Amino acid sequence: MTDIYDQATDKEMxxxxxxxxxxxxxxxxxxxxxxxxxxxEVITRGRFCDSECREDYERSEKMKQLSGRK
Ligand SMILES: [Zn+2]
Incomplete structure (x- = not known):
């Protein structure tokens, strides 16, 4: 049998x-x-094929954010 205290605990969880x-x-x-x-390039894990690509991507994203600012 479920009483009201058990129900409250279930909701909290x-x-x-x-x-x-x-x-x-x-x-x-x-x-x-x-x-x-x-x-x-096709990769099996992560988001970039190597650290250079990650740096390039982060740099271009940063540039986009800067140029998109109004
Ligand atoms: Zn790449």
């Missing part, structure tokens, strides 16, 4: 799980696509 999921989602803004984000 669900809320906490949702909060953790939301926080995790924010840490992963770009999903794995199977391609290097800079040169589109």
């Amino acid at each position: 669900r809320d906490r799980e949702l909060a953790i999921k939301a926080a995790r989602a924010q840490n992963q803004p770009i999903a794995f696509t199977g391609q290097c984000l800079n040169c589109e």
Whole structure:
């Protein structure tokens, strides 16, 4: 038999799980696509084929943010 205290605890646990999921989602803004984000070479893990591509991509993203500012 479930009493009201058990129900409250279940809801708290669900809320906490949702909060953790939301926080995790924010840490992963770009999903794995199977391609290097800079040169589109096919990769099996991560987001870039090498560190040079990552640096190039981060630099161009930064430039985009700067030039897009109004
Ligand atoms: Zn690349």
